[in-house]
Amino acid sequence: xxxxxxxxxxxxxxxxxxxxxxxxxxxxxxxxxxxxxxxxxxxxxxxxxxxxxxxxxxxxxxxxxxxxxxxxxxxxxxxxxxxxxxxxxxxxxxxxxxxxxxxxxxxxxxxxxxxxxxxxxxxxxxxxx
Numbered sequence: 001x002x003x004x005x006x007x008x009x010x011x012x013x014x015x016x017x018x019x020x021x022x023x024x025x026x027x028x029x030x031x032x033x034x035x036x037x038x039x040x041x042x043x044x045x046x047x048x049x050x051x052x053x054x055x056x057x058x059x060x061x062x063x064x065x066x067x068x069x070x071x072x073x074x075x076x077x078x079x080x081x082x083x084x085x086x087x088x089x090x091x092x093x094x095x096x097x098x099x100x101x102x103x104x105x106x107x108x109x110x111x112x113x114x115x116x117x118x119x120x121x122x123x124x125x126x127x128x129x
Contacts, residue, residue, distance in 0.1 A: 039102055042111055043120045057121040069094035 003024075007016050047054055072093035076086040101119045109115040 035102060035106070039106070039111065039116060039120050043117050046117055047120070053117070054121055057118045061121060065094045 003020070004016070007020055011020070069090045073086055073090040076089050081089070102116070105113065105115040105119045
């Protein structure tokens with residue numbers, strides 16, 4: 001947020017979107033993947049030791065994912081979107097911003113919290129899709 005507002009003001013929108021964003025995008029992707037890998041490695045033991053907890057978290061998330069995906073697919077189909085648009089918007093609607101949930105859970109509750117554990121289950125469900 002700081003870089004966006006300060007660089008937009010000092011360098012302009014065109015420079016920000018054509019020069020800065022392409023250079024920082026790979027860094028943000030690597031940072032996100034690093035966070036997910038750290039979360040899985042720190043929560044992996046808990047996942048193996050408490051499979052019932054994983055199931056308690058995964059079942060509602062799975063229902064939510066499939067419900068959102070199919071409802072969105074149906075709506076997009078009804079408004080006559082093509083297949084590529086329909087599937088893209090369906091996966092976007094069903095994805096539930098798990099990466100954001102991980103970041104928020106870690107920032108607020110800590111990386112070893114039960115809340116962080118619950119957010120790790122989401123990408124497990126989403127990854128195969």
